[in-house]
Amino acid sequence: MPNNNYTLITGAGSGLGKEFAIQCARMGRNILLIALPGSRLQSVADNLELEYPVSVKVFEFDLSDSDTLKQQLQHITAQYDIDFLINNAGIGGTSSITSTSLERIDDIIMLNVRSTVLLTHLLLPHLLKHRQPRIMNIASMAAFTPIAYKTVYPASKAFISSFFLGLKEEMAHTGLSVSVVYPGPIMTNSHTSRRIISQGRKGQMGLLATPDIARIALKGTLKGYPVIIPGLMNKINHALMQLLPLSLKMRIVSREVKKEIPFGLSV
Template sequence: MKSIRYTLITGASSGLGKEFSVQCAAMGRNIIMVALPGSNMASIAESLALEYKIDAKVFEFDITDGILLIEKLNHIIENFEVDFLINNAGIGGTASITESSLEAMDRILQVNIRSMVSITQMLLPHLLKHQKSYILNVSSMAAFTPIAYKTVYPASKAFISSFSLGLREELLDTNLSVSVVYPGPIMTNSGVSTRIMGQGAKGRIGLLTTSEIVRIALKQTKLNKAIIIPGFWNKINHRLMGILPLETKLRIVSRAVKKEIAIK
C-alpha cells in the first residue's frame, strides 16, 4: 500500500476542500480526506473513487484535539505515502471583538494556526523522502491587511502566509516545494453569500468560483509558484493595497466588513 502516493486534504468536506478533493481525484491522484465527524465524507469518497478510479480514504475527527491529531497523523504516516499536503481547513467570522466569545476566537487560532503547523511539521520528514513533493497552504486576501470586526481571522491568515514563505525558503534546496494561495471572496455557504452580496459591487470584486480557485492553485503549485493570487481583480487589488498607507486601507476594508454585521 505504501508504494501508492496520496494527497492529504484538510477541511475536505465542503467549499475549497471538497473541490480540492474532486480536482485531485480527477487528476488521477489518490486522496486522504480529513474533516469533522458527521461530514458525510464516506459517500463523497466512494463517489470519487468510483468515478475517477482512484483510492480515497476518509478520516473524520476534530483537528483541534491535539492528542487525537497526533494519533491520526501517526497512523497516516505509518500506512500511506503522502507526497502532497493541502492545508485547507480554516474558520473565521465577523463580529465586534467585545461580542465574540473567548472560545470562538481560540478555535480560529487552533484551526487556522496550531493545527496547520502541527500537521505540517509532523508530515515534513515524510514529504522530504519523496523525489518530488508539495505543500499548499490556504491563506486569504485578508492576510494582506488588518481588518476591524474580523481581528483574529486576518491575523491568522497573515500567520499562514509568513509561515509558508519562511518554510519555503528554509526548504529551498530540497525536493519539497511550498506554496501559499490567497483566495478572495468565496460563496461557500448561504450565510457567506448573503454577506458578500450585501457589500455590493465592492464585495463582489475578485469573486471566483471554488472550482476556478482550486484549478489555479493546483496548477501553480505544480509549477512551484510561491505566492498564488487567483483572479485578475484580486491581483490588481493586491497591488493597489500595497500602494495605500496602512491606515487608509485598514479603514476602507473595515468599513466594508462592518456592513456584514448590519446584515446579520
C-alpha cells in the same frame, strides 16, 4: 506503474476542500480526506472512486484536538505515502471583538494556526522522503491587511503566509515546494454567501467560482509558484492596495467589512 502516493486534504467535507478532492481525483491522484465528524466524507469518497480510478480514504476528526491529531497522523503515515499536503481547513467570520466569545477566538487560533503548523511539522519527515513533495496552504486576501470586525481571522491568515513562506526558504535545499494561496471572496456556504452579498458590488469584486479557485491554486502549486493570487481582479486589487498608506487601506477595507456583521459568525 501504479502511483501509490497520496494527497492529504484538510477541510475536505465541503467548499474549496471538496473541490480540491474532485480535481485531484480527476488528475488521477489518490486522496486522503480529513474533516470534522459528521461531514459525510464517505459519500464524497465513494462518488470519487466510482468516477475516477483512484483510491480515496476518509478520516473524520477534529484537527484542533492535538492529541487526536497526533494519534491519527501516526495511523495515517503508517499506512499511506503522502507526497502532497493541502492545508485547507480554517474558520472565520465577522463580528466585533467585544461580542465574540473567548471560545470562538480560541477555535480560530487553534484551527487556523496551531493545528496547521502541528500537522505540517508532523508530516514533514514523510513528505521529504519523496522526490517532488509539495505543500499548498490556503491563506486569504485578508492576510495582506489588518481588518476591523475580523481582527483574529486576517491575523491568522497573515501568520499562515509568513510561516509557510519562511518554511519554503528554510526547505529550499530539500526540493520541497511550498505554495501559499490568497483567495478573494468564496461563497462556500450560506453564511459566507450572505456576508459577501451584503457588501454589494465592492465586496464581490474578485469573486470567483470555487472550481476556478481550486484549478488555479492546483496549477500554480504544481508549477512551484510560492505566491498564488487567483483572479485578475484580486491581483489588481492587491497591487493597488499596496500603494495606499496602511491607515487608509485599513479604513477602506474595514468600512466594507462592517456591513457583514449581521451575517457574521466570528471575528
